[in-house]
Amino acid sequence: MIRKLLSLPLLLVAATAHADGSPQWANAAGADGAKCLAELKAAFNGSAAKFTAHAPMTKPNKQGCGMPQGVTVTRGPAGITWSPALEIDCTLAAELPKIEAIVQEEARALLGGEIKRIETLGAYACRTSKGPLTTAYGGKGVLSEHAFGLAIDLKAFVPKKGKAVTIAKDWGKDTKAGEFLANVRYRLRKETAITHVITPDYNAAHRDHLHVDRGLPWGWWAP
Numbered sequence: 416m417i418r419k420l421l422s423l424p425l426l427l428v429a430a431t432a433h434a435d436g437s438p439q440w441a442n443a444a445g446a447d448g449a450k451c452l453a454e455l456k457a458a459f460n461g462s463a464a465k466f467t468a469h470a471p472m473t474k475p476n477k478q479g480c481g482m483p484q485g486v487t488v489t490r491g492p493a494g495i496t497w498s499p500a501l502e503i504d505c506t507l508a509a510e511l512p513k514i515e516a517i518v519q520e521e522a523r524a525l526l527g528g529e530i531k532r533i534e535t536l537g538a539y540a541c542r543t544s545k546g547p548l549t550t551a552y553g554g555k556g557v558l559s560e561h562a563f564g565l566a567i568d569l570k571a572f573v574p575k576k577g578k579a580v581t582i583a584k585d586w587g588k589d590t591k592a593g594e595f596l597a598n599v600r601y602r603l604r605k606e607t608a609i610t611h612v613i614t615p616d617y618n619a620a621h622r623d624h625l626h627v628d629r630g631l632p633w634g635w636w637a638p
């Protein structure tokens with residue numbers, strides 16, 4: 416009886432957090448959107464970058480999803496075209512100068528030239544996780560960081576000259592392309608605010624892309 420009474424508040428907390436995704440929303444909405452946009456404009460100014468800002472959101476939608484300050488990026492600051500255009504939160508877009516610089520440095524060193532286009536399997540998507548969050552909260556799962564515009568699924572890097580480097584074909588290979596992907600993955604974690612890079616080594620759902628997010632550190636859902 417006592418044990419039942421004690422466990423009730425914990426269950427309520429977990430259910431509430433799952434229903435409205437509030438820890439993740441709070442993480443996404445923790446930044447000042449207007450300030451982020453102003454900084455993004457300044458960071459992209461004078462570069463080839465192109466982006467448009469969405470209307471800000473003060474709360475998530477009914478499913479618990481949303482971007483507090485969404486942006487659409489068609490081309491990043493190092494001249495990389497994103498295909499399709501990136502729909503992401505401003506706080507993730509703010510990492511693009513570093514992300515693209517790393518990609519171009521590694522491409523020059525290992526692929527003999529720069530990347531002109533990055534193909535993705537999407538960014539913003541109102542859905543649950545296919546990664547470690549799938550089994551959070553007793554197997555119910557939680558929203559993906561994609562549901563807040565805080566994640567991008569990288570599928571292929573297309574150089575100005577030469578063949579595209581794809582995750583499906585080149586990940587884990589002892590080749591220049593394989594080394595390029597390994598170095599990009601390592602440096603994104605080490606040198607940027609990216610929290611996770613999930614690779615094909617993790618599970619079959621990630622066999623053809625690198626999931627890159629700036630979400631909460633894993634384990635936030637544990638009681």
Ligand SMILES: [Zn+2]
Nearest residue numbers: 566567568626
């Ligand atoms: Zn993903």
